Amino acid sequence: MMPFETPPLPPPAPPRSWLRRRVLDPLLDLLKAGLSPEKLALTVGLGVAFGLVPTFGITTIVSAAVALRLRLNQAAMQLVAHLMSLFQLALLIPFLRGGAIRAGR
Template sequence: MRRRVLNPLLGVLRQGLSPTQLALTVALGVAFGLIPVLGVTTLFSTFAAVRLRLNVAALLLISHLMSPLQLLLLIPLLQLGARVVGDGTDTELTLTQLQYLLSTDWMEAAQLLWRATLGGFLLWLLGSLVLVPGLFYGLRPVFDRMARRQAK
């Protein structure tokens, strides 16, 4: 744990990131790492890091460390998202239903996946509105303490 997580974070502190910037990097990295749309983690993380003048490599590292948890949350978020953005018909997203739709009506399968992805993204966005500030304000004092110890 120390070698794989703590030492790289201390290295980022040594590279000039303030504790506040590091807390924001971690908070955004966790949030972007959990997005329920595969393939956009790198795009969102890089854009946010460049826009907010954060360390791109650190943000990408943290977001990609969240990949196992992202995969665990993907199916439940898509299932819940299909219900949230459903069109009033049967919106239950199951593997059996998806296989049936792909073999009989691929357009309906694409619409179901689109609704599920959109709903999952909206749910992730709502969750991120709580997660990012919580992590940011929770980690900032920790990184302040780490920076003070590093300076001694």
């Protein structure tokens, strides 16, 4: 190698998956921002629970109120709750049918 020759560049990193970019990296960034693992677990657990409640439009209000009351990270709670909206839509019909069966219709 000559004294003025630059070393070869390393190969480019492989592209990150959608799940890693949209879900894992934001949660890891929140963890690095000073959120303890216990608080992060509570935030994710409550976000999943509130995200699956089959009442549209309430998710944001309820999760924000609980995050304020328990002093949890609101951004993480909203992220997880709104990521669950796909599951909420998928479970809407089974919940409605289960309620109709239970009511005796």
